[in-house]
Amino acid sequence: MTPQLTVDFLTGAISGAPLQETLRTVADMKGYFRDEVAWQSLDSQRVVYRVQAFLPVREGEEGGLFLGNTFIEPGMVADEYFMTKGHFHRNRNRSEFYITITGRGALILMDEGRRTVFEPMEPGSVHYVPFNTAHRVANTGDSVLSFLACWPSDAGHDYGTIASKGFSARIRKINGVATLVEEP
Numbered sequence: 001m002t003p004q005l006t007v008d009f010l011t012g013a014i015s016g017a018p019l020q021e022t023l024r025t026v027a028d029m030k031g032y033f034r035d036e037v038a039w040q041s042l043d044s045q046r047v048v049y050r051v052q053a054f055l056p057v058r059e060g061e062e063g064g065l066f067l068g069n070t071f072i073e074p075g076m077v078a079d080e081y082f083m084t085k086g087h088f089h090r091n092r093n094r095s096e097f098y099i100t101i102t103g104r105g106a107l108i109l110m111d112e113g114r115r116t117v118f119e120p121m122e123p124g125s126v127h128y129v130p131f132n133t134a135h136r137v138a139n140t141g142d143s144v145l146s147f148l149a150c151w152p153s154d155a156g157h158d159y160g161t162i163a164s165k166g167f168s169a170r171i172r173k174i175n176g177v178a179t180l181v182e183e184p
Ligand code: PAN
Pocket: 051, 068, 070, 084, 085, 086, 087, 096, 135, 136, 149, 151, 155, 157
């Protein structure tokens, strides 16, 4: 039977069952931000984001679903917002839903042809991450951005492709506005 899982709609926090908790600090984000000098000037132990995930079946098993929540702190690295690493699903034909609970953000989506677009995130916004699409979220607001995610248990995560090649565009604060800027 499914345990009595609860989502707090004020914060997005999941509770009521054993959860997998992941923490990403500034140090963990080496190589992800454009301005390496600005990144180095931050406290390396400062939290950029954390993820809680309810994994009712073994990771990699076919047929199940996972439910997670991501909390991204407000923060900047030069003109770039605190953001997630971003990934393709290892099984490229696996999609995902994101539902924003708190804060303001941008969901950055890049297809296999490296075409990048973004969708604004605000409380209540629902986002479909299609298969074959890398996804990353930036916190463009001044409070915690939290969003629920639901994805197949056999999706897997390919971080290597983004770690080595990045996205073709970044969300940067230009004249006070979150703007998608193509990489040179
Ligand atoms: C999300 C992400 C979460 C953290 O649960 O894993 O937002 O982002 P990174 O995994 O890119 O660090 C998801 O997309 N799961 O598939």
